[in-house]
Amino acid sequence: MAQPQRVYEAWKGNNRFFFGGRLIFGPDAKSLLVSVALIAVPVAVFCVFVARHLRHHFPAYNAGYAILAVAIVFTIYVLLLLFITASQDPGIIPRASHPPEEDFHYDNLSLADTPGRLQFPRIKEVVVNGMPVKIKYCETCMIFRPPRCSHCSICNNCVERFDHHCPWVGQCIGKRNYRYFFLFVSSSSLLCIYIFAMSALYIKFLMDEDYPTVWKALKHSPASLALLIYCFICLWFVGGLTGFHTYLISTNQTTYENFRYRSDGRPNAYDRGCLNNFLEVFCTKVQPSKHKFRAHIEEEVRAPPANRAREVEEEPVGARAKVEDDLDIGGDLLKISQRHNYDGIDIEMGGGDGNDREGAVSDTKLISNTDAKVPTFGGEVRRPSRGQRSGSWDLASEGITTSIPVSESAIPSRREAL
Structure with missing residues (x-):
């Protein structure tokens, strides 16, 4: 017997799963490699061409090594936040198998x-x-x-507290990973400031020694010049993003809400005050995912197909009735009546005992009574065509579920009619 599929194997979204469904990424997960390179490569250049020379400028307690250590540890921390943001469920809402x-x-x-x-x-x-x-x-x-x-539309999922789909992270930003996304962006800004400051400090040390002008110092260390330009450009991006999301958190908005509803002038129903808004994002427990991606899919146990008339009888009147009316209404009502508890019907309708029910109605009378129950429109009896399906949902088909009072003694003759 074939082993049932796991949830991630039959996933209907556009996500990509790794390590047997333990990690979930967006469909553009390859962009994550670009983001890693944009962070790791400049830091590597800094460690090799700048931080290595700064070690000797702080001889006391070998403090110069701290510059190198901070750069490495801080970079690992930023990359870890990036990985957590990109590899977890952002808050995907489970799909339904049918409309409500x-x-x-x-x-x-x-x-x-x-x-x-x-x-x-x-x-x-x-x-x-x-x-x-x-x-x-x-x-x-x-x-x-x-x-x-x-x-x-990119991941093809409904995401709770949807903020935006980040192409640099390759994942949706939602309720479950927004905290880590903000920490990643703000930490990247601090890393840019740190690399920029240390590179500028190295240029100053060069000017104090054998290279008295800025141009000579930059010419001696082109890596410092490249890092200064790179960090300055990146700081405009990640720094501006950090400031923008700080504002969103303080007002309890999402990027989607801000861009879509800012011109409406409507009041914000989620704003609880600046302090409470920050506490909501950073101090509340992250809710577990609504999906168990590694769980086996349980096959739905469906009841064996019953007679069409029985299905109509058991379905509630109105919206939940799923009627495929391929028979005449009289014939459907005839079959439905056979499956009713006739004793209960007689009691409800004021019927007496078995002696009072000896007057059995004939098949002809039964069908005529059935026809009498069909709704009429303008004096004309309306019957659905034989090809009519449940998509019409007309009032005549609604009357199919109407039970007809019939005496118990008429049961044998009705069964023979079928």
Whole structure:
């Protein structure tokens, strides 16, 4: 017997899994290698061409070695934050196997109008902190997205508290990895400042020794000049990003919300004050993932296909009824009536004992009674065509679930009619 698939093997999103589903990356995970190179290569140049020479300028307690050690440790810390941000579930909302049936309803049409059709809302309104917030239905995941959730078109997943999809990280930034993303960006800014400052310090030491002008010092150490230019450019990017996300955290916004709703002038339902907003991001426990990627997929146990009439009888009236009306209404009602508890029906309808039920109705009477229960529109009996399917959801098919009062003694004749 074949072993059942694991969750990550049948994943419907565009993510990439490594180490047997233990690590989840975005579809553009290769860009992560570029980000690693942009961090590691400049630090390696700094350690070889700058920090190595600074060791001798702080002879007391060999303090010059600390410059080299700090650069290496800080770089490892930044790369670790990058890896954690890119390799974990950002807060993916589980998909549904079918639309939420409780939200189906019929439009309000009278019997004199055209038969009603099934309606399904695409937008709902919920209350968050006393303010109304609209949530949308996701056609792909077949769920109503929770507040602050959005569907990432790159990863093809609905992500809780979706901030943005970062191409440098190669992963969505959401509720579960936003903290590590901010720490990665802010730490990268500090690393840029550190490399820039140490390179400028080395140029100063050169000017104090045998190279009195800036040009001669830079010409002697071109690596320092390259690092100064590189860190200056990068600091504009990661530093600006750090400042922007600091503002977002202080106001409890996401990048998606800021760019989409900043012109609306609507109040922020999630703002709890600057201090509480920071505590929410950095001091709350990271919730476990809603997915167990290494778990085996459990096959859904489906009931054996029953008679169509029995399915119609057991389904609730209205939105949850899934009717495929390929038979005449009279024939369907006839089959449904056979599966009712006739004693219970007689009691509900005021029937007496077995002696009072000797007057059995004939097949002809039963069918005529059945036809009498079919809704009429403008005096004309409307029957669904033989090719009609559940997509129409008209009012006549809604009447299929209506039970018909029949006496118990009529059961044998009805079975013979079938």
